[in-house]
Amino acid sequence: MIEIKNLSKAYKKRKVLHHIDATISNPGIYAVLGPNGSGKTTLMKICMGLVLPDEGDVYIYRESVRASIQYRRMVSYLPQIARFPDNLKVKELLQLTEHLRGKAQRKEMLMELLDLDPYMDQLFRNLSGGTQQKVNLVTCLMYDVPLYLLDEPTAALDPVTQIRLKEFIQHERERGKMVVLTTHVPHLVQAIADEIFFLLYGDIYFHGSVEQLIGAYQANDVEEAIARLLMYEQEKVKI
Amino acid sequence: MRKILQYGFIDLLRSKWMMGYGIVFFCLTSTILYLIGDFKQVIISMMYLVLYLIPLLSVILGIMYGYQIREYIAWVLSHPVSRKNVFMGYYLSLSLVLIIYFLIGMGIPFLIAGVLHSTSADAFAFLLIAGIVLCFIFSGIALWVVFGFDHKLLGLGMGLLIWLGMAVLYDVFFLIAVIAYQDYPLEIFAIVASMLNPVDLSRILLIAHLDLSALLGYTGAVIKSFFGTNGGLIWICAGYLIWLIIPVWRYMHITSKKDF
Ligand SMILES: Nc1ncnc2c1ncn2[C@@H]1O[C@H](COP(=O)(O)OP(=O)(O)OP(=O)(O)O)[C@@H](O)[C@H]1O
Numbered sequence: 001m002i003e004i005k006n007l008s009k010a011y012k013k014r015k016v017l018h019h020i021d022a023t024i025s026n027p028g029i030y031a032v033l034g035p036n037g038s039g040k041t042t043l044m045k046i047c048m049g050l051v052l053p054d055e056g057d058v059y060i061y062r063e064s065v066r067a068s069i070q071y072r073r074m075v076s077y078l079p080q081i082a083r084f085p086d087n088l089k090v091k092e093l094l095q096l097t098e099h100l101r102g103k104a105q106r107k108e109m110l111m112e113l114l115d116l117d118p119y120m121d122q123l124f125r126n127l128s129g130g131t132q133q134k135v136n137l138v139t140c141l142m143y144d145v146p147l148y149l150l151d152e153p154t155a156a157l158d159p160v161t162q163i164r165l166k167e168f169i170q171h172e173r174e175r176g177k178m179v180v181l182t183t184h185v186p187h188l189v190q191a192i193a194d195e196i197f198f199l200l201y202g203d204i205y206f207h208g209s210v211e212q213l214i215g216a217y218q219a220n221d222v223e224e225a226i227a228r229l230l231m232y233e234q235e236k237v238k239i
Numbered sequence: 240m241r242k243i244l245q246y247g248f249i250d251l252l253r254s255k256w257m258m259g260y261g262i263v264f265f266c267l268t269s270t271i272l273y274l275i276g277d278f279k280q281v282i283i284s285m286m287y288l289v290l291y292l293i294p295l296l297s298v299i300l301g302i303m304y305g306y307q308i309r310e311y312i313a314w315v316l317s318h319p320v321s322r323k324n325v326f327m328g329y330y331l332s333l334s335l336v337l338i339i340y341f342l343i344g345m346g347i348p349f350l351i352a353g354v355l356h357s358t359s360a361d362a363f364a365f366l367l368i369a370g371i372v373l374c375f376i377f378s379g380i381a382l383w384v385v386f387g388f389d390h391k392l393l394g395l396g397m398g399l400l401i402w403l404g405m406a407v408l409y410d411v412f413f414l415i416a417v418i419a420y421q422d423y424p425l426e427i428f429a430i431v432a433s434m435l436n437p438v439d440l441s442r443i444l445l446i447a448h449l450d451l452s453a454l455l456g457y458t459g460a461v462i463k464s465f466f467g468t469n470g471g472l473i474w475i476c477a478g479y480l481i482w483l484i485i486p487v488w489r490y491m492h493i494t495s496k497k498d499f
């Protein structure tokens with residue numbers, strides 16, 4: 001369960017989030033959308049205590065992310081860009097993760113799902129971009145926790161892996177998990193999202209289901225709805 | 240903190256740079272011992288290594304390691320670990336590994352040469368203590384610089400500047416002050432100024448306790464008369480304490496407020 005209360009964040013002078021309020025309390029898949037630089041990553045980093053808000057707070061399972069660290073046992077975070085200690089093999093990287101946060105429940109299962117076994121003994125930094133993203137996914141998803149924060153999970157993945165990941169995420173929802181993800185892929189949103197939060201100008205510009213978004217902009221699908229939403233905004237700015 | 244300490248410690252212990260640091264000390268100490276032989280003389284030469292080389296190498300290695308940590312620190316912090324423990328853990332691993340390689344590099348040749356059975360055993364102990372304290376102080380300074388400056392080159396330059404200031408420029412300014420204010424009592428000035436510079440504090444500690452004061456004439460006499468006493472020792476410990484606390488406190492403060 002996530003409660004965002006009056007959350008504001010600016011980097012130096014650049015306002016990124018402006019008095020945001022939102023609550024997510026039921027299991028499901030929640031998509032955080034918005035153009036580049038709209039603050040999706042910032043929002044997730046605040047939830048993980050990596051970025052400190054200027055105002056307001058986020059409560060995850062009723063714990064303040066400013067004050068507590070225990071809630072992170074129930075959350076697994078996938079960073080948009082994976083940065084791990086240099087010079088580690090994939091195997092060592094996973095061991096280090098387990099050293100930091102304890103034994104993972106389903107490491108082998110995910111290694112197999114993402115075809116990573118052949119890369120176990122290679123250095124992480126020598127892997128292809130997509131393979132690095134798969135390792136990134138394993139370090140996050142190998143923990144069986146109630147809440148996942150996934151920052152562009154399908155970025156750089158090939159289509160087969162994207163489908164497997166999508167099914168994995170849907171399966172997690174069926175198991176009662178809460179998954180919050182950001183993405184720039186409209187049909188992924190259309191296929192799996194239960195609710196959409198659209199960030200724009202530091203605000204939650206739209207919040208509702210996929211059907212509500214499509215209906216509100218009289219579009220045929222999510223892609224068209226987002227395009228119309230943004231075009232409509234540009235028109236408004238011109239006037 | 241135990242987890243980060245464990246990881247950072249092993250990571251650094253295996254680092255080629257750190258091993259190189261140990262080897263440098265080992266080679267220099269062995270060579271000087273071999274060439275000079277007399278413990279008293281050797282310890283005087285080693286004093287300069289401890290005073291100048293430890294701060295320099297601690298700062299450089301610390302800054303390089305610090306920027307390496309910065310690359311992936313967000314990933315560490317996204318786990319159920321507190322910032323305070325993570326950053327304290329990294330500070331302790333850095334200083335402990337520097338100290339271990341210093342102790343191995345300098346200690347082993349001396350022990351083999353039999354320093355413990357000589358009259359210089361006390362002086363040797365002071366040398367080790369000064370080295371250990373300087374490792375702690377300058378790893379704190381290094382990490383403070385790393386998280387205070389986002390650019391690696393700028394940080395490295397800053398670190399070198401701090402070293403240069405304490406090891407070289409301080410003496411120059413001191414000399415200028417001595418010449419400019421010949422008519423005033425210099426002892427008090429020297430005593431107060433020493434607080435500003437951990438390298439100078441260490442130098443004074445060593446001069447006062449290595450039986451070197453006679454070699455240094457008037458300055459030596461001044462140092463011995465004040466810093467050789469218990470009061471002087473307390474003064475030096477207080478100075479050390481300030482220098483142990485301030486950089487680490489700033490480093491912990493900066494990292495507690497930073498976005499990663
Ligand atoms: N550490 C930082 N320092 C300064 N500005 C930052 C920092 N991190 C992010 N920003 C700025 O904050 C804004 C929001 O960035 P954020 O990464 O949250 O966007 P995003 O919605 O995730 O974008 P994308 O879709 O490209 O991933 C951007 O304008 C970015 O330049």
Ligand SMILES: [Mg+2]
Nearest residue numbers: 040041042080
């Ligand atoms: Mg982003």
